[in-house]
Amino acid sequence: MKIADEHITLFKSALKQASLRITSQRMAILEEILHSDQHRECDDIYSSLRAKHVSVSRATVYRTLDLLEQVGFVRKMDIGDGRFRYENKLKQPHHDHIICLQCGKIVEFIDPHIEQRQATISKDHGFELLRHNHQLFGLCERCRDGETVPSKGTDA
Amino acid sequence: MKIADEHITLFKSALKQASLRITSQRMAILEEILHSDQHRECDDIYSSLRAKHVSVSRATVYRTLDLLEQVGFVRKMDIGDGRFRYENKLKQPHHDHIICLQCGKIVEFIDPHIEQRQATISKDHGFELLRHNHQLFGLCERCRDGETVPSKGTDA
DNA sequence: TTTTTAATGAGAATGAGTCTCAATAAGGAA
DNA sequence: TTCCTTATTGAGACTCATTCTCATTAAAAA
Numbered sequence: 001m002k003i004a005d006e007h008i009t010l011f012k013s014a015l016k017q018a019s020l021r022i023t024s025q026r027m028a029i030l031e032e033i034l035h036s037d038q039h040r041e042c043d044d045i046y047s048s049l050r051a052k053h054v055s056v057s058r059a060t061v062y063r064t065l066d067l068l069e070q071v072g073f074v075r076k077m078d079i080g081d082g083r084f085r086y087e088n089k090l091k092q093p094h095h096d097h098i099i100c101l102q103c104g105k106i107v108e109f110i111d112p113h114i115e116q117r118q119a120t121i122s123k124d125h126g127f128e129l130l131r132h133n134h135q136l137f138g139l140c141e142r143c144r145d146g147e148t149v150p151s152k153g154t155d156a
Numbered sequence: 157m158k159i160a161d162e163h164i165t166l167f168k169s170a171l172k173q174a175s176l177r178i179t180s181q182r183m184a185i186l187e188e189i190l191h192s193d194q195h196r197e198c199d200d201i202y203s204s205l206r207a208k209h210v211s212v213s214r215a216t217v218y219r220t221l222d223l224l225e226q227v228g229f230v231r232k233m234d235i236g237d238g239r240f241r242y243e244n245k246l247k248q249p250h251h252d253h254i255i256c257l258q259c260g261k262i263v264e265f266i267d268p269h270i271e272q273r274q275a276t277i278s279k280d281h282g283f284e285l286l287r288h289n290h291q292l293f294g295l296c297e298r299c300r301d302g303e304t305v306p307s308k309g310t311d312a
Numbered sequence: 313t314t315t316t317t318a319a320t321g322a323g324a325a326t327g328a329g330t331c332t333c334a335a336t337a338a339g340g341a342a
Numbered sequence: 343t344t345c346c347t348t349a350t351t352g353a354g355a356c357t358c359a360t361t362c363t364c365a366t367t368a369a370a371a372a
Binding site for chain 2: 111118121126136138141144
Binding site for chain 3: 019020021023025026055056057058059060063082
C-alpha cells in the first residue's frame with residue numbers, strides 16, 4: 001500500500017515535470033498495473049478497468065502504457081505471440097522469462113553469468129548494448145505430466 | 157553450388173515423402189533462401205521473386221516458408237519489430253543475434269556458456285527446454301560514430 | 313470563472329499474416 | 343501421351359493487435 005502510494009506520487013510529479021496532465025484515466029491505469037503482479041496485456045487491463053466502471057478507452061490504455069514505459073514505471077515485453085505484456089518495473093528488478101508453450105505459465109529468472117556474457121559479447125562485436133530480449137520456451141512440469149489441457153496459453 | 161543442389165534434392169525428397177507436390181513456386185522460394193546469406197523477410201523474398209519474373213503470390217511465399225521451417229530447412233526468427241525473418245538453417249548452425257537499433261545490422265553469435273546456463277535454468281525451474289529467443293539490441297560501431305543515418309533499419 | 317490546449321474516445325486505418333475458394337497444374341493411371 | 347484426381351496456387355477478403363484521426367471533453371493556468 002505505502003509503496004504503491006509512493007509510486008502514484010512519483011508518477012504525478014513525473015507528469016508535472018513533463019507538463020502533462022494528471023487525468024483519472026492515467027491514474028486508474030497506473031493503479032491497475034501497481035496492484036497486479038502478473039504480466040498483463042493491454043486488453044486485459046482495459047477489461048479490468050471497464051469492469052470497475054472506469055471510463056477509459058483502449059487507445060488511452062495503449063497511450064498510457066507507452067507513457068508509463070517511457071518514464072520507467074513499466075516494462076513492455078514481447079513473448080512472441082503478437083501481443084505485448086506489461087509489468088510493474090518499479091516493483092521488480094530486471095529479469096528474463098521462461099514460458100510454457102502449452103499452458104502459457106511465465107516464470108521469471110535472472111542469471112548474472114548470462115548478463116555478464118551478454119555484455120562481453122556485445123563489446124566483442126563493437127556494439128553498445130542497450131537492451132536485450134531473452135526467453136526460454138518449453139513445457140512446465142505440470143504440462144509434461146499431462147495435468148493440463150492445451151489451447152489456453154500462448155501459442156508463441 | 158554443389159551444396160545448394162544437394163539441398164534442392166533433399167527438399168524434393170522431403171516433399172515426396174510427405175506426398176506433397178514439387179511446384180515451381182516452392183522450388184523458386186527454396187532457391188531464393190539458399191542463395192542468400194541474409195535474414196530475409198517474407199515480403200522481401202516475394203519482391204525478389206517477382207523481380208525475377210517468378211509467378212508467385214504472397215500467400216504462397218508464407219505457406220512455403222512455413223513448410224520449409226517444418227522440414228527444418230529454414231529458421232523463422234522474431235526480432236520484435238512485427239515482421240518475421242527467415243534464414244537458411246542448413247547452412248548455418250544455431251546462433252543468436254545482436255541487432256543494431258539504428259541501422260538494423262544483424263550480427264550472429266553463439267555462446268556455449270549461455271546455452272549451458274539456459275539448460276540449467278530450465279531444469280532448475282522444472283521446465284523441459286524446447287527452444288529459446290535471445291537477442292541483444294544496441295548500437296553498432298558505425299552508428300555510434302555517426303556514420304549512418306537513422307530510419308532505415310528495424311525499429312524494434 | 314474563463315481560457316487555453318492537452319487528453320480522451322469512437323471508430324477508422326494500418327499492416328503482417330491467414331484464410332477462402334475457384335482456377336490451375338502436378339503426377340499417377342491408363 | 344492423355345486423362346483424372348486432387349494438391350496447390352492466387353486474388354483478395356479477413357483477422358486482430360495496435361495506431362491514428364479528429365471532434366469533444368476536461369485539466370489547470372490565468
